[in-house]
Amino acid sequence: MSLKKHPDYREELKRLEDTIEYVINAISAAEENRRRLRADTREAYVDLDPLDSSLSYVRIMTNAKFLDMLEKNYDGLIRSRKKPYFSRIDFRSDGAAEPEKLYIGKMSLSRAEDDFPLIVDWRSPIASVYYDGRLGHVAYNTPAGIQGGELQMKRQYTINNGNLENILDVDITTTDTFLQAALGENKDNRLKDIVSTIQAEQNEIIRADIGSPLIVQGAAGSGKTTIALHRIAYLIYTYEETFDPDNFLIIAPNSLFLNYISEVLPELGVEKVRQSTFIDLAYELSGTSYKLASPDEKLIKLISHSRQADSNELELLRRISEFKGSLEFKGMMDRYVASLEQAFIPNQNFNLEEHTIFTADEIKKMFLTDFSYLPLYKRIPEIKKALSNKLKRDRASIIKEVEDYYDKQIERLRDTMKPSEERRAQAVALMDARDGKVESLKRTAKTAVAKYLSLLPRQDVMHYYRELAVNPENFTEFYRGVPDSVFVSCLCKHNLALLSKKTIEYEDLTALMYLKYKVFAFDKNMDIKYMIIDEAQDFSLFQIYALKEIFDTELFTILGDLAQGIHSYRGITDWKEVVQRVFKRGNCRYLTLEQSYRTTIEIMNAANEIIKMSGLQGLVPAKPVVRHGEKPGIYRLTAKDKMLDALEERLKLLKSSRYNTIAVICKTTEECGRVKKLLDKRGRLSAKQLSPDDISYEGGTVIVPSYLAKGLEFDAVIICAFEDDYLLEELDLKLLYVAMTRALHSLDIICTDKNMALLEQMAEGLMVDVVKE
Numbered sequence: 001m002s003l004k005k006h007p008d009y010r011e012e013l014k015r016l017e018d019t020i021e022y023v024i025n026a027i028s029a030a031e032e033n034r035r036r037l038r039a040d041t042r043e044a045y046v047d048l049d050p051l052d053s054s055l056s057y058v059r060i061m062t063n064a065k066f067l068d069m070l071e072k073n074y075d076g077l078i079r080s081r082k083k084p085y086f087s088r089i090d091f092r093s094d095g096a097a098e099p100e101k102l103y104i105g106k107m108s109l110s111r112a113e114d115d116f117p118l119i120v121d122w123r124s125p126i127a128s129v130y131y132d133g134r135l136g137h138v139a140y141n142t143p144a145g146i147q148g149g150e151l152q153m154k155r156q157y158t159i160n161n162g163n164l165e166n167i168l169d170v171d172i173t174t175t176d177t178f179l180q181a182a183l184g185e186n187k188d189n190r191l192k193d194i195v196s197t198i199q200a201e202q203n204e205i206i207r208a209d210i211g212s213p214l215i216v217q218g219a220a221g222s223g224k225t226t227i228a229l230h231r232i233a234y235l236i237y238t239y240e241e242t243f244d245p246d247n248f249l250i251i252a253p254n255s256l257f258l259n260y261i262s263e264v265l266p267e268l269g270v271e272k273v274r275q276s277t278f279i280d281l282a283y284e285l286s287g288t289s290y291k292l293a294s295p296d297e298k299l300i301k302l303i304s305h306s307r308q309a310d311s312n313e314l315e316l317l318r319r320i321s322e323f324k325g326s327l328e329f330k331g332m333m334d335r336y337v338a339s340l341e342q343a344f345i346p347n348q349n350f351n352l353e354e355h356t357i358f359t360a361d362e363i364k365k366m367f368l369t370d371f372s373y374l375p376l377y378k379r380i381p382e383i384k385k386a387l388s389n390k391l392k393r394d395r396a397s398i399i400k401e402v403e404d405y406y407d408k409q410i411e412r413l414r415d416t417m418k419p420s421e422e423r424r425a426q427a428v429a430l431m432d433a434r435d436g437k438v439e440s441l442k443r444t445a446k447t448a449v450a451k452y453l454s455l456l457p458r459q460d461v462m463h464y465y466r467e468l469a470v471n472p473e474n475f476t477e478f479y480r481g482v483p484d485s486v487f488v489s490c491l492c493k494h495n496l497a498l499l500s501k502k503t504i505e506y507e508d509l510t511a512l513m514y515l516k517y518k519v520f521a522f523d524k525n526m527d528i529k530y531m532i533i534d535e536a537q538d539f540s541l542f543q544i545y546a547l548k549e550i551f552d553t554e555l556f557t558i559l560g561d562l563a564q565g566i567h568s569y570r571g572i573t574d575w576k577e578v579v580q581r582v583f584k585r586g587n588c589r590y591l592t593l594e595q596s597y598r599t600t601i602e603i604m605n606a607a608n609e610i611i612k613m614s615g616l617q618g619l620v621p622a623k624p625v626v627r628h629g630e631k632p633g634i635y636r637l638t639a640k641d642k643m644l645d646a647l648e649e650r651l652k653l654l655k656s657s658r659y660n661t662i663a664v665i666c667k668t669t670e671e672c673g674r675v676k677k678l679l680d681k682r683g684r685l686s687a688k689q690l691s692p693d694d695i696s697y698e699g700g701t702v703i704v705p706s707y708l709a710k711g712l713e714f715d716a717v718i719i720c721a722f723e724d725d726y727l728l729e730e731l732d733l734k735l736l737y738v739a740m741t742r743a744l745h746s747l748d749i750i751c752t753d754k755n756m757a758l759l760e761q762m763a764e765g766l767m768v769d770v771v772k773e
C-alpha cells in the first residue's frame with residue numbers, strides 16, 4: 001500500500017509533525033537552560049569567597065549536575081528531531097477501558113504540562129511487547145510484577161530526516177519487512193544499532209535478569225555483539241540508580257573491533273562505558289613492563305602447520321596454552337601464593353632491644369588471620385600500623401621500667417652506703433647508665449619498625465611469576481595430581497626462554513594479572529561491576545575466572561560462538577565448563593541464538609557445510625533469515641597470474657556495484673602480504689592490508705587475515721587461497737567458516753584445486769564453479 005493511501009496517514013503525519021515540533025521546542029528550552037546555568041556558574045565563580053565559599057560552591061556543583069543531566073537529554077533530543085520514534089503499539093492493559101497508543105523511540109519524552117508520553121523509550125518495560133508480542137493477549141515484566149493486556153496493533157514507521165516515508169502494520173501473517181529491508185542494506189565500516197528490528201530471541205537476552213551471569217552461544221551473525229551493546233544500554237537505563245556507565249567494562253578482541261563497534265552505544269544515548277582489549281586491561285592491571293610476544297604468534301604457527309616440520313613442537317605449544325588457560329594452573333597459583341603467605345613473616349620477634357613487643361607468632365597470626373582479607377603486600381601497612389601502635393604504647397612502660405630499675409638501685413645505694421665520694425661516684429654511674437639506656441631505647445624505637453619491615457619481602461610481580469614458572473620443583477609442590485615431568489620440564493624451559501628476554505606470551509597475562517591481584521593488589525581501582533566479554537570462545541576458563549575474582553562480581557554477559565573458536569586450544573570447548581566451574585553452582589543462565597542475520601541463505605548454507613565437515617559435536621548450524629543472494633562462486637585455477645586476473649576482475653566488478661566494504665580474506669598474514677604485493681605490482685587496484693596494529697577500518701577494499709576478520713563484516717568477501725592450504729582439520733575449517741561468514745551479500749573463493757581440496761567434500765550445488773582449469 002502506498003504511504004498516502006494508508007487509512008491513518010493524515011493522523012500519523014500530524015502526530016509526527018507535532019512530536020517533532022515539541023522536540024524542537026524542547027531543544028530550544030534546553031539551550032536556553034544551558035545558557036542560564038552557564039551564566040549562573042560564571043557568576044558563582046566570581047562570588048567565590050575564599051573564606052566562606054560554601055554557598056557559591058553548592059551553586060556551582062548543583063549547576064554542574066543539572067548541566068550534566070541536560071547534556072545527556074540534549075543529545076537524545078537532537079537525535080530525536082530527525083527520527084523521534086520508529087514504531088507504535090496500541091496496548092490495552094487488563095482492566096483498562098481504552099488502549100494507549102504508545103510511540104516507541106530511543107528516548108522517553110513527556111509533555112511537560114500533563115505528563116502525556118510523547119515518546120516511550122525502547123528500554124521501558126512496556127516496550128518489550130513490541131519486540132516479543134504477537135497481536136492478542138500478551139504480558140510483560142514490570143518492577144511491580146507481571147502486567148497483562150491486549151496488544152491491538154503493532155505499527156512500524158520509516159522516518160528519515162523528519163519525513164514520514166512509510167507506515168507498515170504488522171499482523172500475524174506479516175513477515176518482518178522492516179527486518180528484511182535493514183538486512184538487505186549495504187554496510188559501512190561501523191556496526192549500527194538495531195532498536196527498531198530487535199527480534200524476540202534477542203530481546204530475551206537484552207532484558208535477561210541482571211542477577212545471573214549470562215552465557216550466550218550464538219551462531220555467526222546472530223547479533224551477539226550488537227545485542228551485547230543493546231543489553232548495556234538497557235541495563236544502564238533500568239538500573240540507573242545502581243550503576244554508572246563506567247561500572248561496565250566491555251572486553252573485545254582487538255582495537256580494530258573496538259573501533260568497529262564504537263558508534264552503537266553513543267547512538268543509543270550511552271557514553272562513558274569502559275572498553276578494552278584483554279591485552280590492554282591485563283597490562284594496565286598487572287603493571288608489567290615485559291614485552292608481549294605477538295599475541296597471534298602461536299595461532300599463526302598452528303595455522304601454518306603444513307609447512308612446519310616439527311609437529312611435536314606444535315603439540316607442545318598447544319599443551320602449554322591449554323595448561324596456562326586452565327583452572328588447574330589457577331589452583332597451582334593459589335597454592336603458590338599460600339606458600340608465599342606462610343613464609344612472608346620471618347621467624348623473628350619484634351623487639352625493642354631486649355624487650356619483645358610482638359612475638360613472631362603474634363605477627364604471623366595478624367598477617368595470616370586478622371588481615372587475611374587483603375593481598376599480601378597490602379597487609380604490610382597494616383602490620384606497620386600494628387607494630388608502631390604497640391611500640392608507642394610499650395615504649396613508655398619499658399622506659400619507665402628501666403628508670404624504676406635504676407632509681408631503685410640508686411635508692412638502695414643511698415640506704416646501704418654512707419655518704420662518701422665512692423657512693424656519689426656509684427650513683428652518678430647508675431644515673432648515667434639509666435640515661436644512656438633510656439636514650440638508646442628512644443633511639444632504637446625510632447627505627448625499630450622500619451628495621452623489622454625490612455625483613456619482609458620486597459619483590460615485584462615478575463619476580464614471583466618467574467620463580468613459579470621456571471622451576472620444575474614448583475610443579476611437584478603446588479600442582480595437584482601427578483605432573484607429567486617431561487611436559488613440566490619443557491614448559492619451564494619455554495617459560496625461561498621467554499622471561500629471560502623480558503618477554504611474555506598472551507597466556508601469561510592472565511596469570512600475571514591474577515598474581516598481582518592476589519599478592520599486591522592493583523595500583524588503581526577501576527570499580528567495575530558488570531563485565532561483557534565478546535568473542536568469548538577465544539577465552540580460557542582461567543581468564544574468565546580471573547576477571548570474576550579480581551572485579552569481585554558474578555555480573556557477566558559472555559557471548560561467543562564455539563564454531564568460530566580458533567583459539568580453542570586455550571581452553572573453552574564447551575560452555576558447560578564455564579557454567580559449572582567458573583560461576584556459583586546453578587547461578588548461570590545459558591541461552592542460544594541460532595538465527596543468523598548477517599548473510600544470505602546461499603552463503604550461510606555453504607558455510608554450515610564447513611562446520612558439518614569438522615564433525616565437532618554440539619555445534620548447531622546457523623539458520624539464515626529469509627534473504628536470498630547469489631551462490632558463492634569458486635574460481636579453481638592453477639596459474640598464479642590467472643588467479644590474480646580473477647581477483648582483479650571480481651574486485652573491479654564488486655567495486656563498481658553498490659558495495660561499500662569489500663574484504664579479500666586470506667588464511668595467514670603471509671598470504672595477505674603476497675596478495676597485496678601482487679596487486680600492487682600490477683598497480684590496477686589498490687587495497688589496504690589490515691594488521692593487528694591497525695586501530696580502525698575506514699571502509700573500502702582491504703586484505704585481511706581470517707583470524708583478524710573475526711567479529712567484522714563486509715558487503716562482499718573474496719577468500720584467496722593462492723598458496724596456503726586449507727586442510728580437513730578443525731582449525732582450518734573454523735578459519736574458513738569465520739572467513740565465509742563475514743560476507744553480507746557476496747562471497748567468492750579463488751584457489752587452486754589442491755589447497756581447497758576440502759571443498760570436494762561439500763554437498764553438491766551449494767557453490768557455483770565459475771572457473772575450473
Ligand SMILES: Nc1ncnc2c1ncn2[C@@H]1O[C@H](COP(=O)(O)OP(=O)(O)OP(=O)(O)O)[C@@H](O)[C@H]1O
Nearest residue numbers: 194197198199220221222223224225226597598711
Ligand atoms: N535484529 C536485527 N535487526 C537488524 N540487523 C540485525 C539484527 N540482528 C543482527 N543484525 C545484523 O546482523 C549482523 C551481525 O551482527 P553481529 O555482528 O552483532 O553478530 P555476531 O553474532 O556478533 O557475529 P559474529 O559472531 O559472526 O561476529 C550485523 O550487521 C547486525 O546489524
